[in-house]
Amino acid sequence: MTKDECKKIVIEIIADIAPDEDLSDVKPDVRLRDQLELDSMDFLDIVMELRKRYQIEVPEADYIQLASLDSCAEYLTPKFDALV
Amino acid sequence: MELSRIVITGIGLTSPNGDSLAEYRRNLLDGISGIEWIDRRYMGRVPAGVCHFDPLKYQKKKALRIGTRAGSIAIYCAREAIADSGLDLEALDRSRIGIYVGTTEHGNVETENEIHNISQFGFDTRYWSHHHNPRTVANNPAGEVSVTLKITGPAYTIGAACAAGNCGLIQATQMLQLGEVDLALGGGVSESIHTFGIFAGFKSQGALGMHEDPTKASRPFDRDRNGIVVSEGGCLYTLERLEDAKARGARIMGEVVGHHINSDSTDYVLPNAERQAECMEAALKRAGLQPGEIDIVSSHATATPQGDIHECEAIRRVFSDCPDTSVNNTKSFIGHTMGAAGALELAGNLPAFEDGLVHPTINLENLDPECNLPNLVVGRPKAAKRVDAILNNSFGMLGINSAVIIKRFSD
Numbered sequence: 502m503t504k505d506e507c508k509k510i511v512i513e514i515i516a517d518i519a520p521d522e523d524l525s526d527v528k529p530d531v532r533l534r535d536q537l538e539l540d541s542m543d544f545l546d547i548v549m550e551l552r553k554r555y556q557i558e559v560p561e562a563d564y565i566q567l568a569s570l571d572s573c574a575e576y577l578t579p580k581f582d583a584l585v
Numbered sequence: 586m587e588l589s590r591i592v593i594t595g596i597g598l599t600s601p602n603g604d605s606l607a608e609y610r611r612n613l614l615d616g617i618s619g620i621e622w623i624d625r626r627y628m629g630r631v632p633a634g635v636c637h638f639d640p641l642k643y644q645k646k647k648a649l650r651i652g653t654r655a656g657s658i659a660i661y662c663a664r665e666a667i668a669d670s671g672l673d674l675e676a677l678d679r680s681r682i683g684i685y686v687g688t689t690e691h692g693n694v695e696t697e698n699e700i701h702n703i704s705q706f707g708f709d710t711r712y713w714s715h716h717h718n719p720r721t722v723a724n725n726p727a728g729e730v731s732v733t734l735k736i737t738g739p740a741y742t743i744g745a746a747c748a749a750g751n752c753g754l755i756q757a758t759q760m761l762q763l764g765e766v767d768l769a770l771g772g773g774v775s776e777s778i779h780t781f782g783i784f785a786g787f788k789s790q791g792a793l794g795m796h797e798d799p800t801k802a803s804r805p806f807d808r809d810r811n812g813i814v815v816s817e818g819g820c821l822y823t824l825e826r827l828e829d830a831k832a833r834g835a836r837i838m839g840e841v842v843g844h845h846i847n848s849d850s851t852d853y854v855l856p857n858a859e860r861q862a863e864c865m866e867a868a869l870k871r872a873g874l875q876p877g878e879i880d881i882v883s884s885h886a887t888a889t890p891q892g893d894i895h896e897c898e899a900i901r902r903v904f905s906d907c908p909d910t911s912v913n914n915t916k917s918f919i920g921h922t923m924g925a926a927g928a929l930e931l932a933g934n935l936p937a938f939e940d941g942l943v944h945p946t947i948n949l950e951n952l953d954p955e956c957n958l959p960n961l962v963v964g965r966p967k968a969a970k971r972v973d974a975i976l977n978n979s980f981g982m983l984g985i986n987s988a989v990i991i992k993r994f995s996d
Binding site: 519520552 | 712
């Protein structure tokens with residue numbers, strides 16, 4: 502999986518969690534919380550959806566890795582790759 | 586003790602046959618039922634009352650995803666009630682607004698959904714949503730109103746089985762009289778059609794209403810009635826002390842002159858006509874009215890074989906010699922809206938102060954002789970000699986009874 506493909510998956514999940522948000526211009530290097538209305542419960546939803554849809558576990562200590570799209574891709578891409 | 590007079594200055598509602606008081610009243614006068622078929626998990630097809638308001642009128646999609654249906658109904662009703670009252674929420678001291686929402690039950694819908702959800706994952710509780718607790722706390726519907734409308738006064742629910750809609754209104758009245766708040770939102774809500782458990786429970790009890798035509802499934806007082814049609818709905822009133830309402834030139838829709846809540850203390854399910862009669866009599870006493878001064882009795886009857894008989898017995902006991910007191914029933918149109926029932930059924934009758942009409946009971950084709958009441962209004966609206974006072978009954982399981990009396994406002 503490429504990092505861009507990983508970012509696309511994260512955006513798909515955010516689209517369901519924050520359906521009112523315009524996600525057409527999310528800056529990959531900016532914290533998601535700084536550009537979208539996302540709170541801590543929403544990040545728990547992202548973690549839950551990664552578990553439900555892809556059986557990917559994100560331990561609490563690693564939640565910080567989900568801060569931006571870039572950091573999501575950096576952290577999650579190896580996890581997706583490990584699934585196959 | 587001299588208590589402030591409390592008046593109704595706004596109504597926000599959603600019912601299976603109308604999302605505003607005007608639409609609801611029109612359908613009650615025109616005999617239009619709001620019952621339809623729905624598919625409910627594990628139950629299959631059942632008749633039910635569904636509300637069709639647009640939840641996106643007052644909430645974002647994300648709020649709908651996180652919150653509950655009961656919360657959404659409560660928010661819609663609260664916003665509509667405030668708009669109807671002519672109050673400007675932005676200009677009010679929101680720490681002085683109270684929210685008192687009656688509920689029959691809350692949390693069953695969300696719990697059933699989560700159990701279904703984890704059943705898709707081998708019942709692994711790691712898949713249980715972190716939203717479960719805020720969704721299922723008993724104060725959820727009132728709390729969602731508080732969060733959404735930025736109201737910082739007291740906001741809680743009143744759990745009172747199917748008497749809850751009246752009890753929310755009574756609680757609001759009392760808190761205004763105590764000076765705890767300056768504006769109250771009171772009434773009730775229900776999301777019960779989204780839980781299979783309530784349908785299954787009534788079915789096991791032999792008390793689930795059923796008919797090949799869903800619009801005929803709810804038939805209080807009819808010989809062929811066979812039980813309750815479960816519905817969702819909501820109705821919240823804005824209530825104010827009379828002096829406050831007059832000071833701002835508010836339109837006053839009625840005055841809460843009497844109310845009472847008591848308990849049967851006899852059975853988990855079966856009602857007690859004697860206690861119901863005592864409840865109505867105590868409300869009349871508080872109002873300083875004789876039974877004959879009540880123009881409309883809005884009955885609670887749910888179309889269960891025993892329940893309707895007991896209520897008729899209680900009404901006969903209190904209104905035995907009242908030739909001008911009419912009796913009607915709203916559940917025949919909208920089914921049993923549970924926590925909303927008391928508030929909604931009262932609301933549908935309040936326009937009678939203006940149009941002088943008593944809306945009918947529908948689906949009454951063969952009157953059960955044991956439900957024979959002298960002035961039951963059947964099939965078509967009745968023009969009343971006068972409508973100055975309405976008594977609204979609302980009773981619930983574990984033997985809770987409530988009665989509210991609203992009078993046409995007169996200085």
